[in-house]
Amino acid sequence: xxxxxxxxxxxxxxxxxxxxxxxxxxxxxxxxxxxxxxxxxxxxxxxxxxxxxxxxxxxxxxxxxxxxxxxxxxxxxxxxxxxxxxxxxxxxxxxxxxxxxxxxxxxxxxxxxxxxxxxxxxxxxxxxxxxxxxxxxxxxxxxxxxxxxxxxxxxxxxxxxxxxxxxxxxxxxxxxxxxxxxxxxxxxxxxxxxxxxxxxxxxxxxxxxxxxxxxxxxxxxxxxxxxxxxxxxxxxxxxxxxxxxxxxxxxxxxxxxxxxxxxxxxxxxxxxxxxxxxxxxxxxxxxxxxxxxxxxxxxxxxxxxxxxxxxxxxxxxxxxxxxxxxxxxxxxxxxxxxxxxxxxxxxxxxxxxxxxxxxxxxxxxxxxxxxxxxxxxxxxxxxxxxxxxxxxxxxxxxxxxxxxxxxxxxxxxxxxxxxxxxxxxxxxxxxxxxxxxxxxxxxxxxxxxxxxxxxxxxxxxxxxxxxxxxxxxxxxxxxxxxxxxxxxxxxxxxxxxxxxxxxxxxxxx
Numbered sequence: 001x002x003x004x005x006x007x008x009x010x011x012x013x014x015x016x017x018x019x020x021x022x023x024x025x026x027x028x029x030x031x032x033x034x035x036x037x038x039x040x041x042x043x044x045x046x047x048x049x050x051x052x053x054x055x056x057x058x059x060x061x062x063x064x065x066x067x068x069x070x071x072x073x074x075x076x077x078x079x080x081x082x083x084x085x086x087x088x089x090x091x092x093x094x095x096x097x098x099x100x101x102x103x104x105x106x107x108x109x110x111x112x113x114x115x116x117x118x119x120x121x122x123x124x125x126x127x128x129x130x131x132x133x134x135x136x137x138x139x140x141x142x143x144x145x146x147x148x149x150x151x152x153x154x155x156x157x158x159x160x161x162x163x164x165x166x167x168x169x170x171x172x173x174x175x176x177x178x179x180x181x182x183x184x185x186x187x188x189x190x191x192x193x194x195x196x197x198x199x200x201x202x203x204x205x206x207x208x209x210x211x212x213x214x215x216x217x218x219x220x221x222x223x224x225x226x227x228x229x230x231x232x233x234x235x236x237x238x239x240x241x242x243x244x245x246x247x248x249x250x251x252x253x254x255x256x257x258x259x260x261x262x263x264x265x266x267x268x269x270x271x272x273x274x275x276x277x278x279x280x281x282x283x284x285x286x287x288x289x290x291x292x293x294x295x296x297x298x299x300x301x302x303x304x305x306x307x308x309x310x311x312x313x314x315x316x317x318x319x320x321x322x323x324x325x326x327x328x329x330x331x332x333x334x335x336x337x338x339x340x341x342x343x344x345x346x347x348x349x350x351x352x353x354x355x356x357x358x359x360x361x362x363x364x365x366x367x368x369x370x371x372x373x374x375x376x377x378x379x380x381x382x383x384x385x386x387x388x389x390x391x392x393x394x395x396x397x398x399x400x401x402x403x404x405x406x407x408x409x410x411x412x413x414x415x416x417x418x419x420x421x422x423x424x425x426x427x428x429x430x431x432x433x434x435x436x437x438x439x440x441x442x443x444x445x446x447x448x449x450x451x452x453x454x455x456x457x458x459x460x461x462x463x464x465x466x467x468x469x470x471x472x473x474x475x476x477x478x479x480x481x482x483x484x485x486x487x488x489x490x491x492x493x494x495x496x497x498x499x500x501x502x503x504x505x506x507x508x509x
Contacts, residue, residue, distance in 0.1 A: 018114035026106035033110035037092040044088035078470030094236035129187040151232040158232035169215035176208035202264035216249030220279035230298035235342030243335035262484035273403040279306035280410030311392030319395020325388030358430035384459035
């Protein structure tokens with residue numbers, strides 16, 4: 001695809017389709033959105049298949065020159081490629097999930113989702129600092145509308161909370177960006193990645209970026225907007241929020257905080273590990289007592305994203321690769337779990353766990369798929385969840401055994417709340433007549449869930465497919481941050497050989 005502006009085309013197709021949706025019927029808007037997202041998915045497969053593993057760091061680069069204060073410069077490395085693929089994979093599934101559920105203002109709804117796709121791809125592909133900021137922040141607008149217009153009964157409160165939390169955090173990041181561009185004389189991200197900012201300033205820059213990315217993740221205690229947003233959002237809104245939008249914070253840490261401010265990242269690793277450990281345990285305990293299925297899965301997202309942050313700030317290959325795999329796995333599995341909730345919500349119009357029970361009797365196909373995604377969320381070996389969590393915790397162990405122990409405890413709690421949820425919804429006797437009348441998943445619903453199950457299984461059985469594209473980028477990042485790598489508490493002291501039994505014997509009088 002040399003010379004073909006594939007990234008600009010992938011941005012233009014959903015943008016034009018969003019405009020077209022506003023001038024057709026509701027059914028026409030559905031088909032336009034589905035076709036546009038499928039075309040982007042096919043182009044994404046083209047990106048994946050032609051990406052040169054081990055080749056240049058930045059590929060598919062497009063530079064249309066300066067446009068005001070920023071440059072229209074796009075490109076992908078291995079990290080961005082995987083997250084773009086996650087975005088274009090989930091978007092047609094979101095359109096399919098909304099096919100029947102959304103009945104009012106369908107044209108505007110489909111347009112909002114298509115614009116969301118534009119902004120997600122643009123965020124991952126932007127190679128100009130201000131272009132990144134525009135895409136990063138503009139993503140708030142369509143999701144704010146999706147929650148506020150098509151959400152639940154308390155949607156206005158949830159949408160305002162979502163918007164204000166994420167916007168306020170990003171204002172500090174903008175100030176930091178202006179200082180960085182003034183210092184380096186460029187807004188080109190690849191150049192800034194190799195710029196050595198003064199150590200005494202790095203801490204302030206790091207904290208400014210942290211204010212934005214910690215809310216986006218979201219990290220504890222900046223997570224309180226997420227359960228409300230998930231509960232009130234329509235099913236597809238929850239899918240794209242958990243599947244991709246939460247990954248913007250992790251991508252920000254990976255792209256900016258670590259390589260641009262390595263010394264500050266090392267100095268403040270204790271803060272990341274402490275907040276992440278609290279998040280894993282606290283939000284897991286909160287999830288354990290939830291009565292609303294969506295809220296339970298929302299709290300589980302906070303716990304899983306904490307595994308991402310400890311892996312990123314482990315300053316080693318295993319941790320970084322594990323964090324990326326957890327992001328991809330969580331994007332798939334949490335999206336599927338929200339779809340599973342949407343399937344039964346569309347039939348009974350309630351998310352209360354106590355209203356269900358015995359679904360294995362009259363919905364066996366649903367029970368089987370729900371079981372698979374439950375096990376993937378827990379991290380069962382052979383699923384995507386296991387690979388990422390194992391690598392991330394293995395990397396973190398080299399930095400902090402205490403943080404690793406605490407986060408592993410949280411994973412055990414995760415198994416408790418997910419299995420408890422599954423038992424109450426699927427097993428037991430059917431008590432309510434309306435539950436007994438529920439039909440098993442349709443072909444459309446199967447078509448939404450089966451591809452996610454296939455990819456989650458593929459990632460668990462053969463993770464090399466997903467590790468290979470980012471391996472050289474991990475090595476580049478590792479080399480960049482090596483000078484600041486914090487000393488771990490699980491490694492022997494350099495230059496001091498561990499004592500052997502023979503040495504002890506010789507030392508005895």
